[in-house]
Amino acid sequence: MSDIRKELKYLSSHEWARVEEDGTVTIGITDHAQEALGDVVFVETPEVGSRVSVGEEAGVVESVKAASDIYSLVSGEVVAVNEALADAPETVNSSPYDDGWFFRVKPDDLAELEEALDAHDYREIIESEE
Amino acid sequence: MGFKTALYNTHQAMGGKLVDFGGWDMPLHYGSQIEEHNYVRQASGMFDVSHMTVVDVKGQDAKAYLQYLLANDVTKIEAVPGKALYSGMLNPEGGVIDDLIVYNMPQDASGAWFRTVVNCGTREKDLAWMNKIAADFKVELIERDDLAMIAIQGPKAINLTKTVVSTNRAEVIDSLKIFQGLPEGEWFIARTGYTGEDGLEIMLPNTEAEAFWKALHTAGVAACGLAARDTLRLEAGMNLYGHEMDDNVSPLAANMGWTVAWAPAERNFIGRSAIEAEKNAGPAFKLVGLVLRERGVMRAEQLVSVDGSEQKGVITSGTFSPTLGYSIALARVPVSIGKQCHVEMRGKHVLVDVVAPNFVRNGKPLI
Secondary structure, three states, rough: OOOOOOOOOOOOOOOOEOOOOOOOEEEEEOHHHHHHOOOOEEEEEOOOOEEEEEOEEEEEEEEEEEEEEEOOOOEEEEEOOOOOHHHHHOOOHHOOOOOOOEEEEOOOOOHHHOOEOOHHHHHHHHHOOO | OOOOOOHHHHHOOOOEEEEEEOOEEEEEEEEOOEEEEEEEEHEEEEEEOOOOEEEEEEEOOOOHHHHHHEOOHHHHOOOOOOOOOOOEOOOOOOOOEEEEEEEEEEOOOOEEEEEEEEEOOOOOHHHHHHHHHHOOOEEEEEOOEEEEEEEOOOOHHHHHHOOOOOOOHHHHHHHHOOOEEHHHOEEEEEOOOOOOOOOOEEEEEEEHHHHHHHHHHOOOOEEEOHHHHHHHHOOOOOOOEOOOEEEOOHHOOOOOOOOOOOOOOOOOOHHHHHHHHHHHOOOOOOEEEEEEOOOOOOOOOEEEEOOOOOOOEEEEEEEEEEOOOOOEEEEEEEEEOOOOOOEEEEOEEEEEEEEEOOOOOOOOOOO
């Protein structure tokens, strides 16, 4: 059974978002996504200072099996990326919600997150896929 | 729900992620396919390959039948009991119906006979074709679905296997040359594999498979899934049916020219005239290895552009190589290809190196 965290927001394309205390938003992929992808071997994150937009590709995660685009749940400026993933992409598998985060955004409008799925709705989506 | 091997419940109990594979429920991995891959390169791992189809060929025309059915010539193996031969089984147009291993089995009361191992995904068409051709020969084809098959591969595979089998079987294992297999009781033990490492493939009654698997596991052989099997075979430059070749691809375009026995010229095998004409004209395509040393993973079906050729090539298998730490691929490309080419990856043309189609052997990089 996949780990789904109550405090996070989700996309049906299996990204999660967490609002940090400073108002920035951290983006990663879900436990369900890492399990479906299998061993992650490369992660391409956006550059710090670049802009990401909802609905536009913000990065790529590649496993031995497949490549998958990464989408942001909010539009805004990228203020941090998880550089540790360059040398240890397997962290995405072992810790998808904590050490395996992808990038952090200073959102233009935090209200965009209201469009995202909550944990309950995301669980329904992955259960209907299985 | 698909077909289940004798080890299905064992895979489930050991945490295998079971997926559909050619109609069979097979373990993809038991946690990490990269860890399983590395275990085979460095120590020993085992694979349930019971889904593969074993067909015994018996009867007075067994040899003549296989000489007509296969592009390789079983005459090459008849002097050595148990010797194995890799061959394509071609259609009249010179495409590959399947690739297979044939063993020259020690003679029994029925005389000389052979054991073939064909792919699982091609089982029905293979059996239909083999039976159709058999109509003109005095042969009997016996599918051995009573047998399970376990591949134990890696530098420690043979020694660890010997610790869990009877003295007689350990002696048989010691006697085996590479690419040879011999029966012992109801078992058949072969020094073959699909990983580029030394090791064994053992066929045994379904009823004995679980106990043997568990004994190997207790001895320290890691359970591995088909995902690791695929990255291991690709590093070793071994073809996978449906990828490097199929009914519409010539063995000459699939790095299988070495498996075609052209001599003696009077041996007529199915597909001979088609591929002989292609050989004389000069094949238009060949199979090469590709290497991408930067970030990104080449994938099957991506197109390959070659300088000086209008025709595109195609990646037949691509993956991340756990041993090398970057992406490798096999590709069928115009023969004019040079030392580099471009691969269309996710909307970009990426420059990659062209190498011989094998990357890793016996734990060591070849490039």
